[in-house]
Every structure is written in C-alpha cells, then in structure tokens.
Amino acid sequence: MKPLRSLRLRLIAFAAIVIAAALIVTGFSLSALFSGHLERRIGQELDTHLNQLVGGLRIDANGVSLVREPVDPRFAAVFGGLYWQVNDLTAGTTLRSRSLWDTYLEVPGDVLSPGETHVHDVEGPQGATLLTHETLIVLSAPDGDHRLRVAVAIDRADINALAAGFSRDLAPVLGLLGLVLMVGFLFQIREGLKPVHRVVAGVNAIRTGREKRLEQGRAPMEIAPLVDEVNSLLDAQDAAIRRARDRAANLAHGLKTPLTALESDIERLRERGETGIADEISDVAVRMRRHTDRELARARLRHGRTTARVPLEPNVAAILRTLKRTPAGEALDLECDIDASITVPIDIDDLNELIGNLAENAVRHANTRVQVSAATEADAVIIRIGDDGPGFSSAPKSELGGPRKREDESGHGTGLGLAIAGDILESVNGRLELDQSSLGGLEARMTVPLHPRYLGPG
Numbered sequence: 315m316k317p318l319r320s321l322r323l324r325l326i327a328f329a330a331i332v333i334a335a336a337l338i339v340t341g342f343s344l345s346a347l348f349s350g351h352l353e354r355r356i357g358q359e360l361d362t363h364l365n366q367l368v369g370g371l372r373i374d375a376n377g378v379s380l381v382r383e384p385v386d387p388r389f390a391a392v393f394g395g396l397y398w399q400v401n402d403l404t405a406g407t408t409l410r411s412r413s414l415w416d417t418y419l420e421v422p423g424d425v426l427s428p429g430e431t432h433v434h435d436v437e438g439p440q441g442a443t444l445l446t447h448e449t450l451i452v453l454s455a456p457d458g459d460h461r462l463r464v465a466v467a468i469d470r471a472d473i474n475a476l477a478a479g480f481s482r483d484l485a486p487v488l489g490l491l492g493l494v495l496m497v498g499f500l501f502q503i504r505e506g507l508k509p510v511h512r513v514v515a516g517v518n519a520i521r522t523g524r525e526k527r528l529e530q531g532r533a534p535m536e537i538a539p540l541v542d543e544v545n546s547l548l549d550a551q552d553a554a555i556r557r558a559r560d561r562a563a564n565l566a567h568g569l570k571t572p573l574t575a576l577e578s579d580i581e582r583l584r585e586r587g588e589t590g591i592a593d594e595i596s597d598v599a600v601r602m603r604r605h606t607d608r609e610l611a612r613a614r615l616r617h618g619r620t621t622a623r624v625p626l627e628p629n630v631a632a633i634l635r636t637l638k639r640t641p642a643g644e645a646l647d648l649e650c651d652i653d654a655s656i657t658v659p660i661d662i663d664d665l666n667e668l669i670g671n672l673a674e675n676a677v678r679h680a681n682t683r684v685q686v687s688a689a690t691e692a693d694a695v696i697i698r699i700g701d702d703g704p705g706f707s708s709a710p711k712s713e714l715g716g717p718r719k720r721e722d723e724s725g726h727g728t729g730l731g732l733a734i735a736g737d738i739l740e741s742v743n744g745r746l747e748l749d750q751s752s753l754g755g756l757e758a759r760m761t762v763p764l765h766p767r768y769l770g771p772g
Contacts, residue, residue, distance in 0.1 A: 329499035337488045344484060349477045356468060360447040363466045367398055373455040378402045378409060389413050393439045395469040404460040421465050426450035443470045509537040566606050573599055623657035624665055630686050633669050643677045651687040658695050658762045660742060668738045671731035672699045672758045679703035683753055697760040700751030
C-alpha cells in the first residue's frame, strides 16, 4: 500500500481514525456506565420491594401470611417479569407472587445472616435470567422463631432492553459529535497548513520574479527554520551565479584580444591575396565569437531571479536602429509594429540578446524588408520577427520548426543565434517556433509568459 503523499489527506485520515476510536471508546464506556447505573437503580427498586414484603409478613397459627402485597402490577401478571417468593425454612412452606404462576425461584443455598442481602442471577420462568435480591429474617411465633428467606427478582431482559434503547439513542448523538469534531479538525488542518501554503506561494513569487526572498515575519516558529533555510539557499545560489557570471565575463574578455588580433591577421592575408586561407580562419573566428557570445548569454540566465516588466517597443526600436547602421541593414526597411504599452517579464540584457540574435538573422536573409510585431494573447506576449527572404527554400519547414538546428554547421551561420534565443526563452518557460512569414520569408515566433516560471539554462 502506497503512503499518502498529501499532508492534508494524511492529517484528515489520522483525524478520522482518532475520532472513530474516541467515539467507539466513548460509546462503549457510556453504555457500560449506563448499564451499571441502571442495575444499581433497579437494585434499589428491588430492595424497596424487599422491604415492603418483609414489612407485610406475619406468622399465626395458620403459618406465614402476607398482610399486603407490593403494589407493582407486574407482580400480579403471570410471568410479568417481576417476582417475589418467601421460603419459611423452619416450617418448610413457601409463599410466592402470582407472576410466578406454577414455577419457583431456584435461589442458591448460600448461607445468609439475618438482615443480610445477597444478589444473584437465577433462572426464572420460561428460561429467563432473573436479577435476584434476597434476605433472611427471623419472625417470632407461638411455636418459636421462624427463619424466612425472602427474595425479589426482575427479568434481565427488561434491563437489557433499557440498555439497548440507551445505545440506540446514543448512536445519533455520537454521530453528531463525530461530525462536529471532524469539522473542527478540518478547520484546524486548514489553519495549520496556511503557513505551508504561504511558503509555497512565496516560492512561486520568487520563481515568477515578484519577490526576492521569503517573508520571515509571519512564519510561525515551526516553519521559520524552513524559511531561513530557503532564503539561505537563495543567497548561496545568487552568490554562485555572480561568481559564474564573473568567470564567464573574464573568459570573454580574455578571448576578445586574441580574436581581435586574429581579425587583423585575416585582413593581412586577404591583402596578400590568400583569400581561401583567410576565409577559413575567418569562419573559425566567427564560430569562436558566437560560442563565446552564447556562453555569455547562458551565464546571464539566472535561475529563480527577480525581474521587472521591461517595455518592449523602445528596446526593439533601439535594436533595429543599430541594425539599420550595419552594411546588411542599411538597404532594408526595418519596421517596428509594437504597442508602447506592451511589457515583458525578461531581464533587459536577455531581451536585447533574444531580439538582437533573431533580428540579425532576419536582416541577414531579408531582400528588402524586416518586420517586428508583438501582441498580448491570453497569458503571454507573442513576438514575431519576419522577413521577405528565401524562407524555407533553403531548409525544410519541419526541420526548422522542430528541434532547433545549428545551421552554422551547414554554412548559414544562424544556428547559434537560434540556440541562444531558445535558451533564453526556455529559461522563462517560453517557446520559440519558426514558420512561414506573411512577408514571404521566415518568421520567428516567440511566446513569452506574462507570469514565467524560471527554469534556468539547460
């Protein structure tokens, strides 16, 4: 049997078990207490009848007689459930109630002292079990003292019926009590789990960028150590990320000077007419620079970081102005069709890297026009970058629209740009899709959630 993974269900199950056990114990205990109380009360009633019988006994020349019988009508009804009997041990005669009819009370032959009362269970009429109280008295008579054994009995079926009726009446009361207790437990569980829910909500707020740390002031003392540990873990993570970013930046700066020198060597080779070797070295240098750029972009992707909403239109417009000044972009029509109110929850450096790589690819392949547009749909911002270039003529749609292909491996030089853009979008649980552009070329469609769950770089 698999253990319950829900803490709430575990607590509810434990509460139900505790309530059920408590109600069962309570039910049996109350029934036992009632039965004991009922038997004592009936015992007092039997003693009262016994005293009435003793007070009404007389002995004369004709033997033992009863001046007055007990007033309870059950003594007069045949097998009425209430019986009395007087045995004259001296004379060997017996008086009995009408309810015994033609039967006798078979009382034990134990030794009784005068005035002492014994309690027995004896067999009565029709196989009934009778609760019997008996006592021994001594009466003076002309022929001497007579020892009389007086007994009064009641059918235990009557006692059992009263006890069973009490249990039936008790059951709905216990059921109502169990319901009230269960409601109380549910309320207690709900209130008790609220600090846990607040921690979960706090972690989600950190993941989505709304908060930096868990709030410590409202956490109860049992949850406070968990809050402290989570905040300490986030502090350690931020420190580790800062160190990693610093190392990546140092690596990039360390490669920048050799790559610049290599570009100068490439130019000198071209001036000497060795263009083949220069092109090969240039291709290697471009690959190295793009790999460096990608690792720098990945170093900026911070797992669980806090980000504010960044306005999209001014950043895209700035990127397009920069591309317009490049040799590939100066002859193109670069359009920015984005409402000024649209914002995206991405770090501004990541946004510039994302738009810059895809827009640069579009400028490289466009014939006359590149268009960047955006719109808010459902709970996400959809950004489209399209061009009027060859589109899918150089690569099948399924190949580009499925897993990202590093096209630089086949000489196109756009694969790392797509990879960097994909890494950034994956870090915010976004999505990159390639499709046919309305301008005739390729369209890169980016889905950026408005409430991202930061996953970090892969």
